[in-house]
Amino acid sequence: MRKVTVVGAGNVGATVANVLAHKDFVKEIALVDIKADMARGKALDSFQQAPIDHYSTRMMGTEDYRDTANSDVVVITAGLPRKPGMSRDDLISTNAGIVNAVTKSIMEYSKNPIIIVVSNPLDVMTYAAYKVSGLPSSRVIGMAGILDTARYRAFLAEALDVSPKDIQALLMGGHGDSMVPLPRYTTVSGIPVTELIDSDRLNAIVERTKVGGGELVKLMGTSAWYAPGAAAAQMVEAIAKDEKRIFPCCVRLEGQYGLNDVFVGVPVKLGANGVEQILELDLGANERSMLAASAAEVRNTMDVYDRL
Numbered sequence: 001m002r003k004v005t006v007v008g009a010g011n012v013g014a015t016v017a018n019v020l021a022h023k024d025f026v027k028e029i030a031l032v033d034i035k036a037d038m039a040r041g042k043a044l045d046s047f048q049q050a051p052i053d054h055y056s057t058r059m060m061g062t063e064d065y066r067d068t069a070n071s072d073v074v075v076i077t078a079g080l081p082r083k084p085g086m087s088r089d090d091l092i093s094t095n096a097g098i099v100n101a102v103t104k105s106i107m108e109y110s111k112n113p114i115i116i117v118v119s120n121p122l123d124v125m126t127y128a129a130y131k132v133s134g135l136p137s138s139r140v141i142g143m144a145g146i147l148d149t150a151r152y153r154a155f156l157a158e159a160l161d162v163s164p165k166d167i168q169a170l171l172m173g174g175h176g177d178s179m180v181p182l183p184r185y186t187t188v189s190g191i192p193v194t195e196l197i198d199s200d201r202l203n204a205i206v207e208r209t210k211v212g213g214g215e216l217v218k219l220m221g222t223s224a225w226y227a228p229g230a231a232a233a234q235m236v237e238a239i240a241k242d243e244k245r246i247f248p249c250c251v252r253l254e255g256q257y258g259l260n261d262v263f264v265g266v267p268v269k270l271g272a273n274g275v276e277q278i279l280e281l282d283l284g285a286n287e288r289s290m291l292a293a294s295a296a297e298v299r300n301t302m303d304v305y306d307r308l
């Protein structure tokens with residue numbers, strides 16, 4: 001892949017860019033921020049790491065969207081982070097303005113990029129980027145499920161005293177408290193997790209996962225960045241290498257799961273064209289009900305955006 005743009009040189013954006021540079025499959029990364037010197041400094045610092053960690057990816061920091069021209073993939077992390085006591089919904093008005101402006105600027109210089117949205121509230125910001133960009137829905141994707149399942153898998157690995165490498169899991173729905181856990185799709189080296197842990201402990205881990213972002217905000221006073229940044233970079237890699245990876249991502253549903261014109265997390269196939277397939281699982285009645293309730297919450301936030 002020739003070029004990736006990361007918008008936002010804060011903790012998350014800088015992590016996305018640095019992780020991508022280490023993977024060494026991108027020729028150029030443009031790190032964009034209104035704080036131009038911070039973007040330039042982080043890009044310079046990361047490139048000075050290249051001789052140590054052996055990668056060739058060039059990184060530049062800029063505030064000028066002309067430097068993003070002809071980007072293949074754009075990762076949008078710009079926006080205000082959550083503060084203690086702040087819900088994701090509190091961020092809608094301010095961050096929608098930021099994401100709208102960023103998307104317009106990106107589209108001015110790149111004709112057909114794939115956009116990955118990380119800004120919160122994730123589901124509605126993905127909707128915003130989709131509306132403003134005019135791109136097909138397959139090319140505007142929210143990063144949520146990869147992060148949520150990573151947290152879930154990390155908590156399970158800790159509880160079971162096993163390597164997180166061996167845990168596979170799936171969560172669906174909105175990013176946040178309304179996410180839909182699917183324990184029957186959770187395995188440890190192919191073994192159903194329900195055979196390895198009792199239901200009470202599993203339910204406690206699921207509940208901790210739902211508020212995983214809030215737990216970190218309380219500890220640090222701001223949103224997480226290592227895991228979100230790595231999750232977005234993993235999506236870029238799947239697209240750049242046309243890997244056809246199956247990931248839970250926030251995408252626009254058009255009849256799948258009985259839902260229409262709503263952005264929620266579902267399993268998809270990620271490849272060179274973005275979302276190449278939405279996988280429709282055979283959910284049980286309770287699972288489908290939880291997904292519908294989660295989608296209704298997302299729809300409410302989308303309605304807030306539409307009224308801005």
